[in-house]
Amino acid sequence: MASTSTLPQVALLATGGTIAGVASTPLEQISYQAGVLPVERMLESLPGIDGVARIAGVQWGNLPSENITPKDWAVLGKKCAEILANPDFCGMALTHGTDTLEETAFYLDLVLPPGKPVVLTGAMRPATSLSADGPINIRDAVAVAACPAAYGRGVLLVMNGRILAARAAVKVSTLDVEAFRALESGCLGRVINGEPHFYHGNEHAPPLSGACAALTGQPELPRVDILYACAGMPEDLARHSLERAQGIVLAGMGNGSMPQRICRELRTGMTAGLPVVRTSRTGSGPVTPLEEYADFIPGGMLSAAKARVLLMLGLGTAQSDDAIFRLRHLRQLFAVGGKL
Numbered sequence: 639m640a641s642t643s644t645l646p647q648v649a650l651l652a653t654g655g656t657i658a659g660v661a662s663t664p665l666e667q668i669s670y671q672a673g674v675l676p677v678e679r680m681l682e683s684l685p686g687i688d689g690v691a692r693i694a695g696v697q698w699g700n701l702p703s704e705n706i707t708p709k710d711w712a713v714l715g716k717k718c719a720e721i722l723a724n725p726d727f728c729g730m731a732l733t734h735g736t737d738t739l740e741e742t743a744f745y746l747d748l749v750l751p752p753g754k755p756v757v758l759t760g761a762m763r764p765a766t767s768l769s770a771d772g773p774i775n776i777r778d779a780v781a782v783a784a785c786p787a788a789y790g791r792g793v794l795l796v797m798n799g800r801i802l803a804a805r806a807a808v809k810v811s812t813l814d815v816e817a818f819r820a821l822e823s824g825c826l827g828r829v830i831n832g833e834p835h836f837y838h839g840n841e842h843a844p845p846l847s848g849a850c851a852a853l854t855g856q857p858e859l860p861r862v863d864i865l866y867a868c869a870g871m872p873e874d875l876a877r878h879s880l881e882r883a884q885g886i887v888l889a890g891m892g893n894g895s896m897p898q899r900i901c902r903e904l905r906t907g908m909t910a911g912l913p914v915v916r917t918s919r920t921g922s923g924p925v926t927p928l929e930e931y932a933d934f935i936p937g938g939m940l941s942a943a944k945a946r947v948l949l950m951l952g953l954g955t956a957q958s959d960d961a962i963f964r965l966r967h968l969r970q971l972f973a974v975g976g977k978l
């Protein structure tokens with residue numbers, strides 16, 4: 639083992655979630671308070687972590703992630719950019735509640751440079767639980783953050799031994815420790831017994847990593863609403879969003895389809911320059927361009943939650959009052975960001 643002083647240094651930034659959660663007994667796994675333990679206490683549960691990397695714990699906050707907002711993303715993005723600019727750190731890991739981890743991860747992927755590893759992790763069982771999954775996930779995330787092969791891959795997510803790209807990872811389970819998958823593209827690699835293994839090289843920079851760097855730290859992003867399509871969905875839901883939001887993501891049926899009446903409403907938005915992105919509520923598979931919806935923007939591989947993040951940032955980077963120019967810019971962004 640390398641002597642401690644020669645090990646790479648990784649920042650471990652804690653934001654809250656189940657990984658810092660506390661329940662009343664070790665047998666309680668469902669009912670607990672998320673975001674309680676400070677980062678130092680989490681590190682105490684990791685004997686041997688000092689053999690993986692030198693760790694600098696940073697307490698950013700201690701929130702259940704359902705309360706994280708785009709304003710928090712901005713503060714977090716700025717903090718991460720500062721840490722990454724510090725030559726003392728080879729990379730960073732973040733602990734985060736799993737409920738909105740995929741949104742924060744994709745936001746960071748879009749605003750941070752795709753160089754040093756940024757690795758998010760979380761847990762499905764509170765820190766007090768029998769067989770808590772947090773400690774091993776932190777160990778694995780730190781190992782990936784310290785790994786030269788993780789360089790240049792954009793923001794990553796490590797849970798239950800799998801390494802996933804932020805753009806592709808989605809939460810697919812309410813309770814399983816295997817909570818995240820990249821259903822279409824699969825994982826980038828695995829951490830086996832603490833050692834990261836990537837299946838492919840990092841010669842291709844991940845699409846759009848760092849593409850919205852100009853917006854790092856910007857607290858006010860345009861409002862984008864998600865509409866969940868369902869049989870007989872009332873049109874006034876669409877009207878409500880059209881009157882208030884600057885962009886809409888439709889979690890459509892199947893290949894991004896929608897009832898005709900909803901389509902008519904949303905089309906009025908597109909015609910007025912308000913972008914509407916079609917995604918799917920199915921949870922897997924691409925949403926493709928379709929002739930009957932040619933005016934809408936197809937979300938490709940992006941989930942509705944991720945399409946919302948990209949649309950918020952895309953609207954922020956489309957600095958033009960010209961609606962045609964803005965829509966062209968957004969179409970291009972989604973053609974790249976939603977690609978398989």
Ligand code: GLU
Binds near residue numbers: 735736
């Ligand atoms: N809802 C809480 C959160 O997202 C707990 C879920 C979790 O971390 O797994 O922070």
